[in-house]
Amino acid sequence: MLSVIMAGGIGERFWPLSRRRRPKQLLDLTGRGSMIALTLSRVSELSKPEETFVLTSVEQLDAILQEIGDVVPRDNVISEPVGRNTAPSVGLAALVIRSRVGDEPFIVLPADHVVGDADRYNATVKGAAYYASANDSLVTFGITPTRPETGYGYIHAGRAVGDTEELFEVNSFDEKPSAEKAADYLEAGGYYWNSGMFAWRPSVILKAIERFVPALAEVLARIESGVGTESLDDVLKSTYGEAPSVSIDYGVMEKADNVVMASGDFYWNDVGNWESVREVYEEDGDGNVVIGDHVLIDTKNCTIFSSDCLVGAIGLDNVVVVKSKDAILVCKRDRVHQVRDIVQWLKKNKSELI
Amino acid sequence: MLSVIMAGGIGERFWPLSRRRRPKQLLDLTGRGSMIALTLSRVSELSKPEETFVLTSVEQLDAILQEIGDVVPRDNVISEPVGRNTAPSVGLAALVIRSRVGDEPFIVLPADHVVGDADRYNATVKGAAYYASANDSLVTFGITPTRPETGYGYIHAGRAVGDTEELFEVNSFDEKPSAEKAADYLEAGGYYWNSGMFAWRPSVILKAIERFVPALAEVLARIESGVGTESLDDVLKSTYGEAPSVSIDYGVMEKADNVVMASGDFYWNDVGNWESVREVYEEDGDGNVVIGDHVLIDTKNCTIFSSDCLVGAIGLDNVVVVKSKDAILVCKRDRVHQVRDIVQWLKKNKSELI
Numbered sequence: 001m002l003s004v005i006m007a008g009g010i011g012e013r014f015w016p017l018s019r020r021r022r023p024k025q026l027l028d029l030t031g032r033g034s035m036i037a038l039t040l041s042r043v044s045e046l047s048k049p050e051e052t053f054v055l056t057s058v059e060q061l062d063a064i065l066q067e068i069g070d071v072v073p074r075d076n077v078i079s080e081p082v083g084r085n086t087a088p089s090v091g092l093a094a095l096v097i098r099s100r101v102g103d104e105p106f107i108v109l110p111a112d113h114v115v116g117d118a119d120r121y122n123a124t125v126k127g128a129a130y131y132a133s134a135n136d137s138l139v140t141f142g143i144t145p146t147r148p149e150t151g152y153g154y155i156h157a158g159r160a161v162g163d164t165e166e167l168f169e170v171n172s173f174d175e176k177p178s179a180e181k182a183a184d185y186l187e188a189g190g191y192y193w194n195s196g197m198f199a200w201r202p203s204v205i206l207k208a209i210e211r212f213v214p215a216l217a218e219v220l221a222r223i224e225s226g227v228g229t230e231s232l233d234d235v236l237k238s239t240y241g242e243a244p245s246v247s248i249d250y251g252v253m254e255k256a257d258n259v260v261m262a263s264g265d266f267y268w269n270d271v272g273n274w275e276s277v278r279e280v281y282e283e284d285g286d287g288n289v290v291i292g293d294h295v296l297i298d299t300k301n302c303t304i305f306s307s308d309c310l311v312g313a314i315g316l317d318n319v320v321v322v323k324s325k326d327a328i329l330v331c332k333r334d335r336v337h338q339v340r341d342i343v344q345w346l347k348k349n350k351s352e353l354i
Numbered sequence: 355m356l357s358v359i360m361a362g363g364i365g366e367r368f369w370p371l372s373r374r375r376r377p378k379q380l381l382d383l384t385g386r387g388s389m390i391a392l393t394l395s396r397v398s399e400l401s402k403p404e405e406t407f408v409l410t411s412v413e414q415l416d417a418i419l420q421e422i423g424d425v426v427p428r429d430n431v432i433s434e435p436v437g438r439n440t441a442p443s444v445g446l447a448a449l450v451i452r453s454r455v456g457d458e459p460f461i462v463l464p465a466d467h468v469v470g471d472a473d474r475y476n477a478t479v480k481g482a483a484y485y486a487s488a489n490d491s492l493v494t495f496g497i498t499p500t501r502p503e504t505g506y507g508y509i510h511a512g513r514a515v516g517d518t519e520e521l522f523e524v525n526s527f528d529e530k531p532s533a534e535k536a537a538d539y540l541e542a543g544g545y546y547w548n549s550g551m552f553a554w555r556p557s558v559i560l561k562a563i564e565r566f567v568p569a570l571a572e573v574l575a576r577i578e579s580g581v582g583t584e585s586l587d588d589v590l591k592s593t594y595g596e597a598p599s600v601s602i603d604y605g606v607m608e609k610a611d612n613v614v615m616a617s618g619d620f621y622w623n624d625v626g627n628w629e630s631v632r633e634v635y636e637e638d639g640d641g642n643v644v645i646g647d648h649v650l651i652d653t654k655n656c657t658i659f660s661s662d663c664l665v666g667a668i669g670l671d672n673v674v675v676v677k678s679k680d681a682i683l684v685c686k687r688d689r690v691h692q693v694r695d696i697v698q699w700l701k702k703n704k705s706e707l708i
Contacts, residue, residue, distance in 0.1 A: 016666065293704070295696045298689070306682065310707055312370065312696040315686035319673075328660065328677060330684055332669035335652070342649045342666040350647070353664055 003047040007111035013273040016327035025111040035112040087251040088243040094202035105133040116267030128262035139199040142192025148182035153194035357401040361465035370681035379465040389466040441605040442597040448556035459487035470621030482616035493553040496546025502536035507548035
């Protein structure tokens with residue numbers, strides 16, 4: 001089984017821990033290792049090292065190589081000179097795999113999500129890849145929702161396809177619904193969280209890109225000459241920036257008619273911000289999630305991450321406190337999405353802190 | 355004019371900035387220098403270096419000497435082997451001054467308060483010391499209150515004495531009244547904040563100690579033999595711990611009948627905790643007092659001190675954030691008095707952080 005790990009994101013929402021050169025996938029947000037190390041460990045049950053590919057950015061390349069060591073062959077690590085969202089990444093991965101291995105199905109999965117229930121996960125992924133390959137389908141993975149989460153996209157599943165009761169046609173996508181809609185979806189059933197994981201053969205996804213994102217297909221055509229040669233990095237450097245910046249969901253999946261959803265009945269968490277990271281930890285009796293030395297007085301429902309500084313808290317409720325080497329975040333829990341606004345400000349005014 | 359600066363306190367309420375070996379009087383809480391440096395600068399307008407005495411603890415001695423440099427002669431710095439509250443300190447200072455200078459009036463003032471309006475302050479202090487000396491009085495300084503503060507003790511002034519309208523008999527003391535009482539005091543007039551500053555001649559305060567705290571007088575009698583000799587530190591080491599731990603207010607002032615209050619119509623702030631320190635700074639338009647690099651989003655009425663770490667705050671209201679080298683305090687503003695509870699916990703569990 002071929003796997004492509006997408007490890008080019010920045011994860012600004014984990015500031016002040018996440019930084020330009022130490023992005024989210026390199027952080028230990030679960031206490032069990034970096035996100036990419038956990039992902040590689042999971043992937044190793046499905047894919048051999050030579051079947052595992054990592055897509056990252058030139059800026060992060062050194063840090064990623066250092067983190068993954070020799071778990072993945074150096075030739076299987078591809079770096080984008082500039083981030084252009086997921087559609088170009090997927091297209092590039094498809095070209096590389098077609099050139100190196102052939103038109104075999106591959107899984108696309110983000111480096112920075114947490115997945116549990118390994119057996120069920122592996123079974124779902126294998127079944128989906130097999131179906132995608134046999135039916136020229138574009139498979140997306142939907143997760144059975146457990147709460148009316150508004151931070152995730154939703155997939156409305158249609159009728160079942162294939163032999164199992166795990167694959168469905170897709171009626172529609174809804175990117176981050178209102179709280180009301182999310183509650184309706186949960187009650188109605190048949191709606192799934194869009195996990196950002198996919199399975200397809202290179203020829204099938206490249207054909208879909210050609211049809212729905214022709215400007216990207218043109219850039220990929222120019223890149224193809226360099227794939228499998230020593231000049232790939234140079235070719236990418238001169239062409240990749242011209243690729244349209246578009247997500248594979250918006251650019252292809254929401255438009256194609258050969259999309260199939262594999263329903264995943266396993267634990268999944270995109271660990272998208274300081275709020276969702278709480279889920280992977282045990283709360284103390286007052287609802288606090290605390291990493292690091294601390295003294296808490298009348299403090300409840302807080303999230304505290306500080307590895308090198310004791311945190312003394314008094315009278316706090318629903319507050320996030322995060323200490324990195326050179327910055328501190330103190331934020332109400334229902335405002336963690338605004339951490340990006342701090343990063344935006346820093347980009348203009350104190351770029352050494354991003 | 356002789357001045358005795360009391361610089362033996364710890365100021366636990368300024369944790370995590372205040373530490374055992376870097377107590378409050380050594381902190382720069384105003385942005386204009388350490389508390390003791392500001393106090394010495396103020397005192398220098400009334401007292402020559404050889405007329406200025408500093409009382410500190412053995413534990414803080416080195417740090418205090420380093421901070422005050424040669425502003426005060428080394429012989430004028432006296433260190434207590436153990437803290438026994440203010441009555442023993444005052445008694446010891448009286449012995450030293452009587453031995454070194456004679457029975458001349460001296461001012462006692464804490465090293466860690468902020469005082470403004472220098473001209474009025476100097477005039478009040480001089481007048482009070484003159485009166486104390488001429489009338490064998492124990493003078494305490496009361497500050498005209500500007501708000502119904504419950505964190506201060508109050509002095510209820512009686513009828514005026516002397517020629518000025520600045521000296522009064524004392525009807526009673528009230529240590530930290532209820533909010534209701536404090537409001538009544540402010541409305542009624544004639545009530546003053548107890549500033550912890552005093553003026554008297556050595557013989558007068560020593561006589562009062564003999565009468566009201568005889569156990570202390572006994573210890574002082576044994577100490578007196580060492581005063582003015584090289585063996586003072588040794589004598590203190592073997593005797594001082596036996597002195598009763600009692601404040602000069604409770605032990606003497608509330609009981610003596612020759613107490614006079616000098617009313618101070620100058621700015622005074624005991625800078626007692628992270629709340630009162632706000633007063634010496636300008637607030638931003640959202641009511642925040644911020645020292646150090648920061649990015650504030652929807653944050654108001656906060657107090658932020660962080661000299662080496664940028665603080666990003668989102669959605670906070672009435673929160674104190676203080677970063678020291680190895681600890682962080684995050685505390686609701688109306689709970690700053692509980693900072694001492696953190697220090698108590700640390701004493702037992704992580705004493706390297708106090």
